[in-house]
Amino acid sequence: MNAKYQNKILIVDDNDEIRNSNAELFRNNDYDVLEAADGIEALSIVNNEARIDVILTGIDMPRMNGFELIEELKKNPQGEKIPVVVCSHLGREGDREKMLAIGAKDFILQGIDSPAEMVHRVAIVIKQGSYLLRIDPLDLDAKKMAEDFNYPANFKCKNCSTNLALKVKFNPTREISAKIICPECGLNH
Numbered sequence: 001m002n003a004k005y006q007n008k009i010l011i012v013d014d015n016d017e018i019r020n021s022n023a024e025l026f027r028n029n030d031y032d033v034l035e036a037a038d039g040i041e042a043l044s045i046v047n048n049e050a051r052i053d054v055i056l057t058g059i060d061m062p063r064m065n066g067f068e069l070i071e072e073l074k075k076n077p078q079g080e081k082i083p084v085v086v087c088s089h090l091g092r093e094g095d096r097e098k099m100l101a102i103g104a105k106d107f108i109l110q111g112i113d114s115p116a117e118m119v120h121r122v123a124i125v126i127k128q129g130s131y132l133l134r135i136d137p138l139d140l141d142a143k144k145m146a147e148d149f150n151y152p153a154n155f156k157c158k159n160c161s162t163n164l165a166l167k168v169k170f171n172p173t174r175e176i177s178a179k180i181i182c183p184e185c186g187l188n189h
């Protein structure tokens, strides 16, 4: 078993050329890529996927546009935790402020921000609110936790033997969710 952790991105745009080129860009950067042509299709993918790490969406789309998609995601138990980055190819004045005001995490200008810049900024958004903490297998309740929850006693990854870490994530109301993962291969333990 050598399941390498891949960030999963959902790319939403009705323009095939732009969507395909962004999909290729993120695939080349080791992302698992899902694609949707509008907000309706994006929501149905969100409802059917166990995990999506980030959504990159355009603004103008038929049926459901980027604004409406962000509003719908907020009401969706699967979608409310997924950070959204807006990718605009029109560069319309005011869109940035509007999108950030309703909860988009970043606003990228297609064709002005370079592809490398786009990948970099999406990676930052994925990392926001999430922290990796080292586990000391000899410290405090670590040994008991390993026994009670069937973690390896030395807290090393079953897959690649890297020291496991506690991944802590804050949601907007500062509630914490945490899991034990391998920082190297991403395996959940």
Ligand SMILES: [Zn+2]
Binding pocket: 157, 158, 159, 160, 161, 162, 182, 183, 184, 185, 186, 187
């Ligand atoms: Zn590992």
